[in-house]
Amino acid sequence: MDKSLFTKATYDEHDERHHGAVTFPIYQNTLFTFAGYHKPANPFTYSRSLNPTVSELEKKLAALEGGEAARCCGSGMAAITAAVLSQVKAGDHIVCVNQVYSGTRAFLENFIARFNVRTSFVNGASLQEIEAAICDDTILLYLESPTSFLFELQDLAACAELAKRYRLKTIFDNSWATPCYQQPLKLGMDLVVHSLTKYVGGHSDVLGGVIVGSKEAIEQILENEGVLLGGVMSSHTASLMLRGLRTLPLRMERYQRTGMIVAEYLSKQPFVHKVNFPGLARHPQHELAKQQMQGFGGLLSFEWDVSPEQAQAWADKLKYFRNGCSWGGYESLVLVIAPVTAFGRSESHMLIRLYAGMEDPDDLILDLAEAFAEIL
Ligand SMILES: *Cc1c(COP(=O)(O)O)cnc(C)c1O
Numbered sequence: 001m002d003k004s005l006f007t008k009a010t011y012d013e014h015d016e017r018h019h020g021a022v023t024f025p026i027y028q029n030t031l032f033t034f035a036g037y038h039k040p041a042n043p044f045t046y047s048r049s050l051n052p053t054v055s056e057l058e059k060k061l062a063a064l065e066g067g068e069a070a071r072c073c074g075s076g077m078a079a080i081t082a083a084v085l086s087q088v089k090a091g092d093h094i095v096c097v098n099q100v101y102s103g104t105r106a107f108l109e110n111f112i113a114r115f116n117v118r119t120s121f122v123n124g125a126s127l128q129e130i131e132a133a134i135c136d137d138t139i140l141l142y143l144e145s146p147t148s149f150l151f152e153l154q155d156l157a158a159c160a161e162l163a164k165r166y167r168l169k170t171i172f173d174n175s176w177a178t179p180c181y182q183q184p185l186k187l188g189m190d191l192v193v194h195s196l197t198k199y200v201g202g203h204s205d206v207l208g209g210v211i212v213g214s215k216e217a218i219e220q221i222l223e224n225e226g227v228l229l230g231g232v233m234s235s236h237t238a239s240l241m242l243r244g245l246r247t248l249p250l251r252m253e254r255y256q257r258t259g260m261i262v263a264e265y266l267s268k269q270p271f272v273h274k275v276n277f278p279g280l281a282r283h284p285q286h287e288l289a290k291q292q293m294q295g296f297g298g299l300l301s302f303e304w305d306v307s308p309e310q311a312q313a314w315a316d317k318l319k320y321f322r323n324g325c326s327w328g329g330y331e332s333l334v335l336v337i338a339p340v341t342a343f344g345r346s347e348s349h350m351l352i353r354l355y356a357g358m359e360d361p362d363d364l365i366l367d368l369a370e371a372f373a374e375i376l
Contacts, residue, residue, distance in 0.1 A: 005180055005249045008063050024056045026239045049227050053235035057242050061194075061210050064179035064245075066186050069218035071211045071226055072238065076175065076195025077103050078231035079209030083193050084108070084142070085229075086221045087169050090116040093137040097124030097154060099147035099343060101173060101195075108142070124154040125285070127162065134166050143189070144173035149301055149337060149353060151176070151276045153285040156292050160188025175199070175328075180252045181295035191217060198328025199297065202244040202251055205329075208233050251358075255298030258356040258364065265365050266302045266354075271376065273303040273349050298356035299327050303340055303349040310375055311336045311350040317371035320359050332357035332364060 018025050032044040044050050058070040073079040084107070088094065096108055098121045108119040120133040124143065141163045145154040156172070163170045172184040175195040184192050194200065196208035211221060226232070233241075256279070263277040278289035279296035289296070304311065315323055321334040333355040339348050356364060 005064065008060070009245050009247075009249050024053055024239070024242055026235045027052045028235060047235070048230055048232055049222065051232075051235050051238070053242075054233050054238040057233075057238040057245070058210070060242065060245055061179070061200075062212055065174075065192055065212040066179075066183045067192065067212035068215040069213065071218050071221050072196075072233040072241075073209040073211070073226075074231045074233055074237075075207045076101075076193070076197055076209035077107070078229075079193045079195075079211050080104050080171075080173065081107055081111075082221055082225035082229060082231065083171050083191050083211045084112065084140070085225050086191075086217070087140050087171070088112065088117045091137060092117050092139045093135055094119040094140045094142055095130060095133045095138055095168075096121050096142040097144055097147055098122060099124075099150050099152060100142065100144045101148045101175075104142070104144070104173065125152050127155060127158050130154075130159065131162060134168070138166065138168060141168045141170045142173075143170065143184075144176075145182075146176050146278055148176075149276075149351065150343060151278055151299075151301065153278055153288050153292075155288055156184055156187040156189065163190075164188070176297060176299060177293055177295075178248060178252060178297070180249050181256075181297070182293045185212065187292060190214075196241055196244075198326065199252065199255075200241055200244050200248060201328065202248065203240075203329055204326065204331065206237050206240045206244075208237050208241055252295065252297060254358065255356060256295050258359075258361045259296060259298035259300060261361045262298075262354060262356045262364060262368070263300050265368065266300075269372070271304065271372075273305055273347070276301045276303070299353070300356075301337070301351055301353040303347070303351055305347075305349050306375070308336070308339070308350060311352055314371050314375045315352070317374050318367055320357075320364055320367045321354060327355035330358040332359055 014020050030047045054072050058072050062070040096119050122129045122133045143154050170189045171191045172189040174184055174192050175198050178199045191213040194210050260279050263275050263280050266272050267275045277300035278285055315334045315336050321332045324333045335353040337351040340351050
């Protein structure tokens with residue numbers, strides 16, 4: 001991991017405007033009045049467009065991603081939908097990876113399809129499949145690597161090159177890796193989106209999203225999707241996100257270490273068919289992962305040849321892994337998803353997602369082992 005990440009996430013300049021307060025103040029106001037009749041140079045007029053606390057978070061997130069500017073939103077989905085809407089008009093076509101986050105998929109497949117924007121979903125691991133899906137109307141390539149649930153990678157640099165060749169814009173969901181472990185803008189992506197609800201918030205108590213990109217693109221989004229759709233982030237949320245950011249690099253190191261211990265433990269169990277974690281040396285895309293990522297978090301899945309009922313009974317026996325759908329907080333989680341046939345595969349193994357949180361790795365392994373012993 002880039003050491004300066006710690007500095008970027010932690011350091012704030014002494015700021016006389018705020019009496020040297022070490023945390024950025026929460027600007028709890030909707031409007032900013034002007035000293036005179038004429039609108040001042042001060043960019044702040046109304047918090048639906050800009051708020052200083054939110055702008056502070058945007059500045060930090062842009063710096064961490066290596067982007068020029070950022071726009072925060074009320075949730076990851078608000079960021080994703082605004083980013084997509086900023087790029088498309090009726091008649092356009094999008095190419096998107098298959099196992100994209102379920103909300104993104106529903107938005108593309110059902111919601112904007114109503115406005116005559118069509119999407120083809122492709123296997124992101126195959127550059128040929130991505131290229132074959134591009135048609136005359138294609139304007140956008142939507143990527144998420146690693147993908148939700150199966151954690152498959154796309155080759156970012158190759159996808160960026162392909163997009164340039166066909167004059168497509170690219171949007172990339174970087175929630176899994178965070179800017180600590182992957183900087184897609186540096187690999188040629190146009191816009192990066194995040195659910196800040198996960199690792200950045202980090203304590204399962206705040207929802208948020210962000211779009212990072214060029215100054216020009218973000219200004220356009222601010223004026224259109226930002227102000228007109230109004231899915232803004234509040235200053236209180238921004239303050240909690242700024243708090244989360246300070247410890248993000250530190251927490252990622254811990255999640256990665258525990259995630260690796262859990263992945264290695266699972267991969268040694270003879271009844272586990274497959275562990276989906278690109279940090280494992282035996283993962284089929286590990287070399288690509290090492291090329292384009294600097295680390296891995298604590299979210300993984302595994303495939304197990306049991307019935308859905310057995311898998312659920314096993315999950316219910318876990319103590320530290322609580323049944324739940326999100327991730328990125330302090331608490332470990334388990335989610336029994338579905339047989340892998342739901343993802344177009346032929347085997348009937350159950351797919352189970354685990355999120356390794358802040359608990360002691362020994363306790364987590366013991367928890368898994370005891371639950372397995374009761375079921376097997
Ligand atoms: C959770 C998630 C989202 C959606 O974020 P919200 O903050 O819940 O709206 C988008 N992408 C990925 C990869 C996610 O895990």
